[in-house]
Amino acid sequence: MDQNTNKKILILESALELIRENGFHGCPISQVAKQASVAAGSVYTYFESKDEMILELHRYVKSEVLKEISEKDHPEKNFEARFFDFWNNLTSLYQERAAFQSFLEQFTSSPYNTETMQLESDPWGEWTEAFFKEGIESGQLRPLNPKILSMMVMGSAISLIRFKTYFKTKTASTAQDLHLIPKMVWDGIKFQ
Amino acid sequence: MDQNTNKKILILESALELIRENGFHGCPISQVAKQASVAAGSVYTYFESKDEMILELHRYVKSEVLKEISEKDHPEKNFEARFFDFWNNLTSLYQERAAFQSFLEQFTSSPYNTETMQLESDPWGEWTEAFFKEGIESGQLRPLNPKILSMMVMGSAISLIRFKTYFKTKTASTAQDLHLIPKMVWDGIKFQ
Amino acid sequence: MDQNTNKKILILESALELIRENGFHGCPISQVAKQASVAAGSVYTYFESKDEMILELHRYVKSEVLKEISEKDHPEKNFEARFFDFWNNLTSLYQERAAFQSFLEQFTSSPYNTETMQLESDPWGEWTEAFFKEGIESGQLRPLNPKILSMMVMGSAISLIRFKTYFKTKTASTAQDLHLIPKMVWDGIKFQ
Amino acid sequence: MDQNTNKKILILESALELIRENGFHGCPISQVAKQASVAAGSVYTYFESKDEMILELHRYVKSEVLKEISEKDHPEKNFEARFFDFWNNLTSLYQERAAFQSFLEQFTSSPYNTETMQLESDPWGEWTEAFFKEGIESGQLRPLNPKILSMMVMGSAISLIRFKTYFKTKTASTAQDLHLIPKMVWDGIKFQ
DNA sequence: AATGAATGAGCTTTCATTCAT
């Protein structure tokens, strides 16, 4: 990773953190720059505009998620085991790097997420689609559109993360229940 | 509904529509006022600040959802039937009033959704929690924390809506698959 | 003249003065506003953008010039007398209100003066064209395109003003020569 | 012309072109450098500051005009012939190198044209003054301050150029009228 | 209560200039 990439990523990570804390509203370029220890104007050396920076951040986050999840997948295992790995790795990642999940949610439900944007190549989306397709083709998942399966699973995972984040400080009493969730999801999508 | 309430709601609906179209960024008070056919200053007759208006909008949307869903629930039916009614009514409502779902999503993942805010009374949250509690107590749902059940179901419903919105113009080929989703969700949460 | 018009004109006059002193470069909105005793943002109550303000200023200056010159024209006089009135009134006006002439020159040779802009209605241009047309039709001016006559005369008048401004503090020795200029110009354009 | 001079002139010509197209506003150093195929910082090897570059450009343009016009003057001819040569050469030059005329106009009516600047030696100004002085001394021009004669003639020439540029695409119908202009100007300044 | 002109802090962005390489 050369010097240039380093600084670009410093800026992206700075924006990511600010967006997690304060939303898109709360990440003026001045703050992004300050937190990345560069001058405000320097952001424009790396990005054409703030909008372009946000889009780049979206690509960055998705590629980081893809890297992490695909690395830890073992295609030689049977699909049920791979599914529980996937689930655990994804929820762990979203907990460790809460800003990833927070940013993706905010981005998805924001006007940055235009139709044009959705036409961009999306390696993470393709990877998950391929993953669930393998589950179907091996006869272990219901024969549905893999996009739908993917979206259902991701929606549940995000709900779980949100729940954990939300009740973190409140109660541990429901902890054992949360372990059941991947099983519930599996029961919903498995071939039966 | 008196004159005052009328105007307040006109303003809220104007904000709702703008937020759906352009996100929080794209709803300056000046626009909200213009679309509601009032003067900018008048918004401050009804709301202390823009933030307060957004919070009020949040309460308004939730109460509208509660009204619609609870009205169409028939507690005398068996729970499985009630569940499918719930699912269908919710997804229909979110499709008819897309701004409701869009706003709730944006709100939830925004910094408006503070800890303090989450301590507010939340009739819609209480209603759904009670709904799933009845399902558990009647032995038809897994004996989990009803908050978790609720969140899982809502997450799936929202994923479905998003999917429909996203693929509206693209393909109808997956239409039959979508009918299976409530069944899948039910298979995930039912007592077994 | 109502209150609104007053403030709009205050802002225009403030911009006019700054442009005379410092050119387009030297009239940031902040300065324009300060000199007009309004807040920076208020400028945008009256003008959509800085560019629009400059274009409006152009219309304003031209209309002021037209008002002044046409008021003092006496169509019942013979054309030669009217010509010398025109010359004297124009050079007097440009000396009294040096910013008018300075602005018009800067505007004309600036990129504000686009092709599109030149399609706008231009009462001052039309008035001068009609003026010289009458001179031609009464047989007192060379039968040329009145636009050309107009442009030649204006060019000379502006050269004279520039000369006077430039040598104001330097020498009065050429004063008597300057009186001859309108005669020279007349000799150039009169029918002979 | 050595390598250094070459690069300096490349930069000046680049600035000249940008100013013609976009005015002083539209010639950031970054663009000037790019169009001259040098790095932004390199401009500062040749010029102390942007202002200094503009002033140098002014000197450059004037010296080019002087070179062109003085080369084509034939002092052995009688003055009337020399005048028409002068007129034709000047208007041709300004048409061929439109950026010269555009720059000089913008410069003259800009705040770069300070009093201090006007005290600089000005070979082109001196040449034209001397030229008209010869016309006076030979008894062929009105005995006026040659500075005035010069300014009148130049003002008319510029008006003509502007007229031609402006109506280039619009009509050729006035073409024959334009031939009469140098005659008109001559009639205005000749001894009578 | 209702208005909308006025405010000014704060935003994104540009650009002349510097300086380590």
Next chain:
DNA sequence: GATGAATGAAAGCTCATTCAT
């Protein structure tokens, strides 16, 4: 000499909020 990334002051503009009418 030449480079171009980095700087940061200053530009144009937006918008939540106020207040005289």
